[in-house]
Amino acid sequence: MSNEVKTLYVAEGEDGIRVDRFFKRRWPHVNHVQLNKLLRSGQVRVDGGRVKADTRLATGQTVRVPPLPAVPDQDQQKRERAELSPQEIRYARSLVLYEDEDVIAINKPSGLAVQGGTKTKNHVDRLLSAWGEGLERPRLVHRLDRDTSGVLLLGKSPSAAARLAGAFAKRRANKTYWALVVGNPKPEEGYIDTPLIKKGFHDREIVQPADPKEPGAEPAETEYVTIGRAGPRVAWMGLRPHTGRTHQLRAHMQAIGHSILGDPKYGNDESRSLSEGLGLQLHHRRIELPHPTQGTLIVEAPLDPVIKAGFDRFGFEPHDAEPDPFVKVKKRKR
Structure with missing residues (x-):
């Protein structure tokens, strides 16, 4: 345990970074429970x-860092890595969609948490x-x-992770999600500008x-934009x-009635009846x-088996969508 209290400044490349990620970059041995x-x-x-783990930092802010647990010795780090079986290592690498010297992109499956907690071991x-x-350990830059x-996306170095995180913070990352929703939104395309607030705690938390x-x-x-309809x-x-x-x-989709x-948390009777077995x-289709x-x-x-089951049920074909469905929206608005 270090007895020193430090004051650090948020660097320009870290503007918009969450508090928990700020700590994870510098002290990866400090786990989620310890930081909370x-x-x-x-x-x-x-x-x-005072701040929370998901508070976003701004360039130039000061962060008070209290005494932290000591860094595990090399033997302990090796033991921690040894906890991954050869099968788990192969599985992790099988998720890779793209990799170069700076970036790893994986296809996260449905049901796998990004970070751990008291009840989440995998x-x-x-x-x-x-x-x-x-x-050598890649760094998470979003969730x-x-x-x-x-x-x-994962950054393979602190500088690559900081640049990727900066792109997210400055809204330079164009993310395209695919979703199947109940009903047909009208208008077919639009913009939802609705503030959100968290209620409840942990597994019972809802927005x-x-x-x-x-x-x-x-x-x-x-x-949002409508890509296709099943009646x-x-x-x-x-x-x-x-x-x-x-x-x-x-x-947001619940807020506009679709x-x-x-979704067990944000569904309604109609969506639940259509979701049986799904x-x-x-x-997250594209970035x-x-x-x-x-x-x-x-x-x-590519589609995860969980959402593919929905596509198969309602007759949607992935190749029917434009790579970026929002390009046509922007053209129509000109």
Whole structure:
């Protein structure tokens, strides 16, 4: 345990980064539970105030860092990596969609959490040991809900991770999600600008529309376009979040009366009757953003079996969609 209290400044490339990711980059040995304990007790402060793990930081802010647990010795790190079986290492690497010197993109399956918690032992963050520890270990730069499948980006170095995270924070990452929803949204394309607020705790946490002036309300913006229909019952949607709130797409589609199928938290009676036997029909299909060192990075993820079951049930074909369904929307608006 280090007895030193430090004050660090948020660098320009870290603008918009979450508090938990700020810590994970610098002290990867400090786990989720340890950090939350420090946050709850007020030992971690930003510009003198208390913050939560998902609070986003701004360039130039000061972060008070209390004494932290000591870094595990090399033998312990090796033992931690040894916890991954050869089968798990092969599985982790089988998820890779794209890899170069700076970036790894994986196709996260539905049902696999991105990070661990008190009840979550298997998660993407653990599987990153398949690439090594220390500087060899890839770094998470964004998240997907446990039951959302699709593209998840990792930075292979601190600088690559910072640049990727900066692209997300500055809204330079164009994310395209596919979702199957109940009914046919009218108009067929639109923009949802509805602030959201979290209610409840942990597994019972839910996100609801809020008045912008309500304490705890966060701005949330989602663009949508209809890609296809299965009669009046179900629509295949392209969704593009312009902010990154918890459960944003799920809460926004519920807010306009078109819940995503297979969603136990944000569904209604009609969506539940259409969802029998289906998991969450939400998939991060495509991402386009500046590459950390060269040009533009574009990655697409094939359908996960969970959402493919929905496509098969309602007769949708992935090849019927444009790579970026929002290009046509922008042309029509000109």
